[in-house]
Amino acid sequence: MKPVSAKVIGAGLSGLSAAVTLAQAGIRTELIDAAPQAGGRCRSYHDPQLGLTIDNGNHLVLSGNAATARFRETIGATTPLAGPEHADFAFLDLGTGERWTVRINDGPVPWWIFSTARRVPGTAFADYLPLSRLLGHAEGRIGDRIATKGRVWEHLLEPVLLAALNTTPADSSTALTGAVLRETIARGGRAMCPRIAEPNLAAAFIDPAIAWLAKQGSDVALGRRLRALTFDGDRVVALDFGETSEPVAKDMAIILAVPAWAAAALIPDLTVPDDHRTIVSGHFAMPAPAGAPAMLGLINGTAEWLFSFPDRLSVTVSAADHLVDTDRETLARIFWADICAALGLEEPMPKWQIVKEKRATFAATPAQNSRRPPSRTRWSNLFLAGDWTATGLPATIEGAIRSGETAAGLAIHSLSR
Incomplete structure (x- = not known):
């Protein structure tokens, strides 16, 4: 029998993804967040100093991000993501005034590296061949795998990888880098087109997800902070919200989609990234x-x-x-x-x-990547979601959405036996 209900704690993209997946499966779901608005780090808000609605940060996705596309299709997100028709990346060197555009061809055979009009000026096709060393699954430091100098590195790889990993690329994980490259540049430009939420993240992701959940009968409770979990045997048996302690029914799944440090404070002996x-x-x-x-x-x-x-x-x-x-x-x-x-x-x-x-x-380093926990915990009704869990990707929108899908799928499978 499927679980009668589920509670998802955290209304960022991972929590929204989990709630949407659960609701799709016919699970009565409640989404709870401590903040007064949904979205987590991908929130939009009206800024009185500017007089504009802005995003907390400038986030982008790529055209090949399959989980992101599934999520937006499910929730009926009609606001398009802005971006070029092809994988064109414009650059400017503020020191020299030099401008160039890297134009990655649509198909998987990377003939763009043979075209002087498409690659970084002043480079040869052979300069791109070391990229293949980053396509594998082995863990290590990028700086130990390829040379982190030269025009290809400084004028293409370093800025792109820095944006994707949010960590100094030379010190970053080759396993995470390989996962990104295999899903993007290795598949060709059709999977590499940058996509930006316009006019903002709320319109592209958050608002349509909340509206869709409401249509499915899912409850959304904002401004409620989970203070503690009560464990008994192999189950979570109660949720402490400070003013109330709510029992967890035997046919209820709990998905914790909060930041890593918040999860570590709630769950005993949980290892999470801490840098x-x-x-x-x-x-x-x-x-x-x-x-x-x-x-x-x-x-x-x-x-x-x-x-x-x-x-x-x-x-x-x-x-x-x-x-x-x-x-x-x-x-x-x-x-x-x-x-x-x-x-x-x-x-x-x-x-x-x-x-x-x-x-x-x-930090997308090998050491921090090794600290990422799986979605399944040792408690039968408790699951984790978040871009900091073991998604195989760095902390990205795509990783967050995948983590929600994974947690919801495990919850449904585990509690429906």
Whole structure:
């Protein structure tokens, strides 16, 4: 018999994915989160300083992210994800003024590396061959597998991998890098097209998921923080929300989709990643000028990626622990200088906002990857979801959504026997 009900604790993308998967299977589901809004780190909010709705950070997905596509199709997300028709990645070296666009061909045979018009200027096709050493499953450091210098590394690999891993690429996990490369560049440009939530993450992911769950009769309770779990034998038997302690019925599944450090505080002896990296974003209330690329990689600047939206310009810096203590206005002025140089602007700095996510993702190192727990726990009715669980991917939107699917599938299978 299928479980009569389930509770999903945490309404970020992993929790939403779990709740949607459970509801699809006919499970009566309640989604609970401590925050006043759903979305977790992928939330959108109205910023009074800007007078705009912005995202907590600039997140993107790739056209080959299958779980992301399934999730959006299920919840009926009609807001399109913006991005080019092909896998074109524009770059600018702020130090030299050099501009180039890497154009990855659609099919899996990488003939783009043989075209001077498609690869990084000043490189030869042989410079790309060491990439094959990163396609395997073996664990290690990228810096021990390939040379982390040269134009291909500095003008393509390092900025792309830094964005994907949010960790200094040379120190990052080859297993996680290989998983990303096998699902993207190894499949060709059709799987590599960048996709940006427009106008924001809430419209692209969160709002349609909450609306879909409501139509299925699922309850969503925000502003309720889980304080403790009560265990008895091989089961969770009660949930302590502070003001109330709710018993867990024998036919109820519990999915914990909270951050790693919150899960570790709730579950005894749980090993989780404990080293995290910062992401810093800057948002500026100026519409993108005509002809501005939707996404531009910046080399030799402080900002690393520039995103152009109809109502704002935004920049992102990954693995930004070196910036987290910098004064916000100082950061804004540095970012604005990079934006002006990139887009040829001579404008005074508009209204701005700086967002610092200090524990944006776990560090994608071999040591931290080894600390990621599976979704199944030693308690028969408790399952884990989150981009920090053992998804095989770094901490990405795709990994978060997959983790929710995995946790929900295990819950349904385990409790329906």
